[in-house]
Amino acid sequence: MNESVAIKQIIEDLLSGDSEIQKTAAKACYNMKDPSLIPYLKGACKSDNTGVRYFAKKSLFHILESLRKTDDHDLEKIKSLTEKKIYDMILNGDSDELLLAIRAIKQERKVNNQILDALCNVLKKEENEYVISNIISVFSMFSYKKVYPLLIDKLRYKDLRVVANTIEALQYYKSSKTIFILTQFLKHKDNRIKANALSVLMKFSVEGIQKQLVKMLHNGKLWEMDSALYAMIQIDPVVFESEFEWVLTNESDEAIIQKAIDGLQKCKTETAR
Structure with a gap:
């Protein structure tokens, strides 16, 4: 079967309505860059x-990342952007320029309060869920008190990626209100949302969260294990070193094993400091 025929079949499978067929097709997309x-x-x-x-x-993230890495022109442009130019792109640019500005902020750490304020203003009126999730991802890297009420509002958003990114951004705003809100997401059906809530609550030193994260890792569902490992690496890999070793002994999925290896490598980096 040539590649064009294979892609056509995968597209048909993704649209099939049968969850098992869709799951197999989505998994197969990981090694494609079309x-x-x-x-x-x-x-x-x-x-x-x-x-x-x-x-x-x-698979979507892998394809987007592979396409992004090949765009040398964008990489050079990002490196050349000044904070003033980034601010102007946020204020006056179209969606593509806004997303490029966000990449510059995240990759080059080119940011100031004026830029963060401009992003808050865009977030108030933006309707494109992909743009919204990217804006919020900036606030998961930088603390900025003015964005807090906007983040609380986005927790009710219909797009799960927006909600997951919003929960991650709340890590800078420990309060009884934030803790109460995040505990409501611990039984959410989406694995990433649940893992992000556990991660932030553990950073807030909420009792019992570490055990819940370990339980999520051990439940045998790949998507929950993946999210749990991601959260463990982000929180404190040294605390979860024995869990990474458990994965290497007990699991066979290559992606899960690689994530556990990443966790152990980060443990070595942390202990070497």
Whole structure:
């Protein structure tokens, strides 16, 4: 079967409505770099089935990253942007310029209060969920008190990626209100949302959260294990070193094993400091 026929079959499978067929197709997309798959994977990311969403998101991110890495022109442009130019792009640019400005902020750490204030203003009126999730991802890297009420509002957003990014951004705003709100997400059906809530609550030193994260890792569902490992690496890999070793002994999935290896490597980096 040539590649064009294979891609056509995968697209048909992603649209099939059968969750097992969709899951297999979404998983197969991981090793492909064809941009024609992107809209179909985005559709699969909204599936009611957790497994379909997990593999679709994973493959979509991998394809987008591979395409991004080949865009040398954008990389050079990002490096050349000044903070003033980034501010102007946020204020006056179209969606593509706004997203490029966000990449510059995240990759080059070119940011100031004026830029963060401009992003807050865009966030108030922006309707594109992809743009919204990217703006919020900036606030998961930088604390800025003015964005807090906007983040609380976005927790009610229909797009799960927006909600997950919002929870991650709340890590800078420990309060009884934030803790109460985040505990409501611990039983959420989406693995990333649940893992992000656990991660932030553990950073807030909320009792019992570490045990819940370990339980999530051990439940045998790949998508929950993946999210739990991600959260463990982000929180404090040294605390979870024995869990990474447990994965290497007990699991066979290559992606899960690689994430555990990443965790152990980060442990070595942390202990060497």
